[in-house]
Amino acid sequence: MINVTLPDGTVKQFDKGATAMDVAMSISEGLARNVLSANINGETWDANRPINEDVTITLNTWRDKDGKATFWHSSAHLLAEALEAIMPGTKFGIGPAIDNGFYYDVDTGDKTLTPDDLTKIEAKMLELAREKNQFVRKEVSKAEAIAFFEEKNDEYKLELLEDLEDGTITFYTQGNFTDLCRGPHLADTSNIKAIKLMSLAGAYWRGDETRKQMTRIYGITFPKQKELKEYLVMLEEAKKRDHRKLGKELELFMFSEKVGSGLPIWLPKGTQIRERLQNFLKAEQEKRGYKMVATPHIGHKNLYITSGHYAKYGEDSFQPIQTPREDEEFLLKPMNCPHHCEIFANRPRSYKELPLRIAEFGTVYRYEQSGELHGLSRVRGFTQDDAHIFCTTDQLKDEFLNVLDLTKTVLAKMGFDDYTAQISLRDPNNPDKYIGSAENWDAAEAAIIDATKEVDFKTITAYGEAAFYGPKLDFMIKDALGRSWQLGTIQVDYNLPERFELEYTGSDNAGHRPVMIHRAPFGSMERFMSILIEHTAGKFPLWLTPEQFVLIPVSDRFNDYCRDVEAQLALHDIRGFIDDRSETIGKKIRDNELKKIPLLLIVGEKEVAANSVALRIQGEGDKGVYDIPNFVEFFKTLM
């Protein structure tokens, strides 16, 4: 007999060789029907794999992340089976579950997969799923495994096998398809009821761009057709929030082939929002002791030789700008820190000046690869809400707290609450990768960790993700389609002060090297804007929105009155415009609702008589009549 401990602490006894399915059955038949896999002592297992010792168990269903992962991983195998049936000789790379579905990297040789093929594969998958084939786990020796894939001529699986130890290798077979796989899998294919292959993409084998590019097939499956439909509807809804679409519709920004790809052009409405964001941040920074500076868009080549960027990124960047003078070269600045280092070096500095916090909305240019450009999220020219803090190691933690407080204030003001702070530390196995003494790194990493604890941030720690010059903290946030982007960042830097030979005079009258913190709460105005658009679906908070109200006269007889109201509201810094087109009232309301103007003020005979407006809130409908002072009061409650 074995003891099985359930998540609630209950211990049940079973015969040796019982399965998670048996455990589920002992609880209820319904649960047994829904169990997809189980976590056994922390490891995910097939629901029908025999258990031979005392274990702690969690049963995974569709509602659990691990359950979905099992479902989707099995779906990937089903995809492979279908593809092998349709295109014999296809070679397979890896086929894992991901956050939303699964993919399989395949090599179809000379044949190129087309979207039409996906439809055929889907149909085949459904057909195979209905066969209710069991996923059969088998432990194999390495020699057996190698023989199997040599027979199949699948060099990818053979390469994967090289890294596996004999005795730990398992195969899974369902129907006619056998794959090298750790598992776990569903009991059989019949749970997979709804299938959608989403897209095709190229993907380098093992993520290495020097290796062969395979075809990646992305797909998603569900236990119910209805869930697939809901998922697709959700995707459609998400697309409506896409900042590229809304940016065009709301006339916030544009791109021009003539100006160049990846170079965003901010239109008047977008610029208004951008400037309000900047003014807000400036005010917050002023409270926290920052001084604004302004530096040129280019810098002498020598600046970047000093900073080390020339050697590291020279060839992959915008190329140097020549001058009439021979051998003189300037670079478009890819970051602001070298300029700011020169500001620090401008004159002798005393420890009494530290921490020195200098800030700039600095526009930088980076030659991103053409395939990487993405709306406002990934561009070649963008403005960082940059600042550099020069301080002593002892001041690091307080400065970190100061920056964290600022970042928190900024994100809260925008209503962003679903973000992750990633602490990036050294790779403990690779200490030579990093510049600076171990003591300094210890101090900086401790400062970050302590500071994030004090402000109670939701953090994840990533070892080995630190920059070579120092540890960092990045704020990650998702766009409408669930893609993760880095917004704000805080980075400790020991390298640049060293390279620029920055010094301050300490209380001991000796020279000391400062530490530098790079930080940008928004990250860049462009990327921040893209996320802001997607999170608000274009319904910006009232303080940010370019047009807070629209006055809609019922007929053009009331245009003069509207102008009067507009002027009265302007006195209270309430901004908007008059829709004096000769259209029907219904039409004007519809148009302005679609433009997402927050407050619609309808004005006709009655309103003119009572010096009032009839208020309608975007998306909410009629809110009744307000006289002007009351409306101003009401407006203030919304801000």
Place this chain on the structure above:
RNA sequence: GCCAAUGUAGCUCAGGGGUAGAGCACUUCCAUGGUAAGGAAGGGGUCGUAGGUUCAAAUCCUAUCAUUGGCUCCA
């Protein structure tokens, strides 16, 4: 940069070897309308760009640029 797809009017899209279509937007006129599309008329495109095939190319081919989905990269 790599793989794949797409590129037709300001926008969304249909069409497809025989000289270009819809809806919305725009202009003008009529209507002066009370809470999500009033009516009529009109203007607007060398079908991304450059070559090629053809009697004839927006349509087929090649190259190129841009965009989209991924991969790689990301100071």
